[in-house]
Amino acid sequence: MASSARSCAAIKCKIASCATCHCCQTDLCLDHLKEHRDRLNEKLTPLTNQINTVLDRLTHFTPTSLPNFIMLEQWRDAAHQTIDRFCQNIRGELFEYAKTKSQEKLHATRNTLDQLIQMQGATRENIDMLAKDVELIEQNFNNLQEITINLRPLVIDKNAIIQSNSSNKLPQYPGEIRLSAASLEQQNELEALQNGISYQIFVQVTNIF
Ligand SMILES: [Zn+2]
Numbered sequence: 001m002a003s004s005a006r007s008c009a010a011i012k013c014k015i016a017s018c019a020t021c022h023c024c025q026t027d028l029c030l031d032h033l034k035e036h037r038d039r040l041n042e043k044l045t046p047l048t049n050q051i052n053t054v055l056d057r058l059t060h061f062t063p064t065s066l067p068n069f070i071m072l073e074q075w076r077d078a079a080h081q082t083i084d085r086f087c088q089n090i091r092g093e094l095f096e097y098a099k100t101k102s103q104e105k106l107h108a109t110r111n112t113l114d115q116l117i118q119m120q121g122a123t124r125e126n127i128d129m130l131a132k133d134v135e136l137i138e139q140n141f142n143n144l145q146e147i148t149i150n151l152r153p154l155v156i157d158k159n160a161i162i163q164s165n166s167s168n169k170l171p172q173y174p175g176e177i178r179l180s181a182a183s184l185e186q187q188n189e190l191e192a193l194q195n196g197i198s199y200q201i202f203v204q205v206t207n208i209f
Pocket residue numbers: 021022023024025026036
């Protein structure tokens with residue numbers, strides 16, 4: 001009668017197999033089955049080490065040290081400076097200039113008045129003219145206090161981001177924007193950014209748009 005038992009698949013093993021490994025469908029005797037299992041278990045340790053290594057790297061990873069993060073911070077500083085300059089200009093042109101002009105006119109009018117008082121020779125015409133000047137200056141001052149400024153809200157959206165032609169291979173996560181390092185071709189733009197001439201963030205755009 002022919003034996004239906006299959007022999008162990010291990011090289012040079014003549015013993016009949018007693019089990020089949022589910023993961024690789026190999027027939028093995030008891031000793032080689034244990035050896036086979038031990039070999040599989042041994043592979044777990046390097047995997048654990050690999051996970052620990054990546055975890056450790058992630059823990060000590062500081063995005064703030066990346067060139068693109070530094071560039072983002074530079075953009076933020078430059079944008080703040082632009083807003084500050086804009087507001088200073090508005091204040092200077094609308095308020096400070098008008099205030100200084102009114103002060104100058106008032107001083108000039110008072111000088112004229114002082115001279116007339118000293119000379120004791122004011123005419124009706126002089127007095128009317130001075131009164132008119134003071135009234136005008138006062139009116140300008142009142143207008144200055146009631147000035148209204150209508151500003152459009154400052155919108156910073158995805159249009160503030162300039163798409164990069166960078167061929168850098170970056171990890172892709174659906175729905176997220178990946179900042180990429182500026183390539184050599186973008187050196188001019190980068191210099192412009194650093195010199196404050198223009199503010200550009202180079203990004204590789206994923207399917208979020
Ligand atoms: Zn197996």
